[in-house]
Amino acid sequence: MNDKITIGLIQIKCGEDITGNVDYTIEKIKEAAQKGAQIICLQELFNAQYFPQTVSVKGYDLAIPTDSSTLQTMASLARHLEVVLIVPFYEKAARGIYFNSAAVFDADGTYLGTTRKNHIPDGPQYHEKYYFVPGNTGYPVYETRYGKIGVGICWDEWFPEVARILALQGAEILFYPSAIGSEPDHPELSTRRAWEKAISAHGISNGVFVAAVNRVGQEKDMTFYGGSFVSNTLGDIIQSLDAQEGILIQEIDKREIDLTRNLLQFLRDRRPDTYKPLLSQEIFQKKEPIVDFTKMTEARV
Template sequence: MNEKVTIGLVQLKCGNDIEANVEYTLEKIKEAAAKGAQIICLQELFNAQYCGQSVDVNLYDTAEPIGSPTLVAMSELAKSLEVVLIVPFYEKAGRGVYFNSAAVYDADGTYLGTTRKNHIPHAPQYEEKYYFTPGNTGYPVYETRYGKIGVGICWDEWFPEVARILALQGAEILFYPSAIGSDYDNPQLSLRPAWEKAISAHGISNGVFIAASNRVGREKDMTFFGGSFVSNPLGDIMQSLDDQEGILIQKVDLKEIDFARNLLQFLRDRRTDTYDLLLQQEAFQINKRY
């Protein structure tokens, strides 16, 4: 079995015209496939400017269901290009019920399922709790033509539990579509180094490849820093993009997972019998010092 897989990450700016954003992205997917990409991941909420900067009831109207024209076009493109597509979008699941989601299409266009974002942030310029219901799909792993993959969406990527669950279910590459940029309370601070370290560290502790895609450009009062990257199972950054639009193409060898896990036997040495506190929301209060 050929265990070499080529990852493609599409890092773009988003304008105000959703239809134009979709058409532009479709062209960039074709470009990534022409460069050899087999699994292509778009950025979080790929077709619109990031909604979380403010509270606006009208933005509910930008959500779309599975089976919308946008997603049908993605399925057809995946089939024609023979690529796996990860398509993060604003999902309308029912009347007044919305999720931050990512649909996954196999290389024959088959719809494999949807991951819904589980961890929903609430902070200045990240007002996501207004727009998204917490995910109810759990942490599915998708067996695609080119390998087993898992998806965590933006805030999910910071939580080590997500990566561990996906790895335990057999995911070999973890994809993290993101929309992260400037911080309202700390405008002088760039979170990019912490973002890159935190996510690539999941690759070390689980012996998997990491592929994180982010958007770029100025949208209202936020600047998105890009920095999309792929890291190997020892946490080395294999390739990254800067703060401009771009397409990252990176070939990975899944056999490196065996080497990393044989070297660092974290999965073997887990002590699940000692982890009860992880399931207690107020576990930190066990220390009464404060």
Template sequence: MAGKKTKEQVTVALIQMSAAADPEANLAKAVARIGAAAGKGAEIVCLQELFRSRYFPQSEDAKNFRLAETIPGPTTEALSRLARRKRVVIVASVFEKRSAGIYHNTAAVIDADGSIAGKYRKMHIPDDPCYYEKFYFTPGDLGFPCFKTRYAKIGVLVCWDQWFPEAARLAALAGAEILFYPTAIGWLPTEPKAVARAQQAAWELIQRGHAVANGVYVAAANRVGREGKLKFWGNSFVAGPFGEIIARAGSESEAILTARCDLKKVDETRQNWPFLRDRRIDAYGALTARFLDPSTRAPVLPGALARGRPERGGVESRDDKGPVTKSARLSSLESYSEKN
């Protein structure tokens, strides 16, 4: 870790670029763009998803496993040297080879001293036309951590994670002030233009909603250009804690998008809109169910909500004083019955 005290003002940069067939050329381009971003004052730089290659999950081809590498490995070592030289934090999405037969879509967070602050393994893995990621990636197992870097406390989520508010919420609850989303998303040129525009609008809207719901900054770095069947729509953006767009790139061109984030606004926004304060954490246990079928829905025990702890039949819970045992819940239920 490069330093324990984060800043109140931080400049972030998103690298939006097209990808060539040669991974080394893509890495060299990324290094040059990060250097240029640092020259513009950027302190945290985020690359797009799987930046070192073209978006290979458009097809299921075992040859693509050759693109994978370890962390630490060639890509993170090159970026670590750059981070140390330029004194920038780098968020880099890498095709990680964890072990024989186990691969992840991983974002490495490299601190400003060149050390690896940690990594996030993509949790939500899509399997849609031209996004056949389940063939390549094992779902992540590191949760939704917060990385305390030299300049800010950040959370990192990857592409498909964008559509899941639970992921953004958990990263924010872990302490993140800025959520970064390395992304590779686009449309099929054969799709009706109205459908394509609606998809892009929804993509931006839900992430701006994460910013509002959690009182954080959100920064999404997308790729751009035509690759195979997909046309990536770019439009990388940074949104503030009220969901307002601070900066946005175009849909056709490469860009180094920079934005200034005032981290004091995270606290100010949460004071004005105290969503985290008013969460009913005692009432959300059912969110861990796949679906709330009437036949499998667990009842809330009487008095549980009033006491502010998530008591549910047959499930251990915990309050601020420690575990709530099954016997304690039964005692509470008996006491409730006697009084009523």
């Protein structure tokens, strides 16, 4: 397996026509492959506009099963182009059970599995808890023709625990398909810099490459800021896109993982035996010592 591989990230606008979005994405995948991309990642919920802006039972109609014609087409495309494809989609797992998912196809078209989004946000215009069941696939790592990869979907990317688990299982590149943009409660605020810092920092903590891909453009009442990027094992952003459509092509050298991990021995010096508080849902507060004021009074008398 070659240490040097080329990543391709596809950052596009989504229109209201789902078939048109899929066809347009296929064109971009072919273009990325022609430019040398070996592992190509699409944006979160790639084939439709970001429907969780509003709450509507009609949104459930957008979900597709893993054996849908759309994913079959992606498998054929991966085989034809000899690329690894990460395809985020709205998954219908059973009647009334829906996940925010990403299917992974190897360079021969083999379906390697699906990662289901674990952390489901809920807030103004991000009404994801209405549409998605929390993921039940854990944090799988996929051994592809070009390297070992892990996937965290959007809100998952903010949690350092996700990156650490994927790295411990051998992931060399963490892919984060996203749909993030304007904040309706704070229209003056852009989270883009915080987004970049939080995600690229996972590269430092774990000695891995990070590839984050976001959608771009106006969709109803939301504006997505793009900013897709690849960062190295020291957290440096080595290439990024601005707030317009584009294809990011970036070669990386996996030997940098050894260099970084030998320099910053975070994995060696972990203390999982001290991390038990992380396994509780409670928010811990410092416990004040219990003082028996009766005894204090008696002592003074």
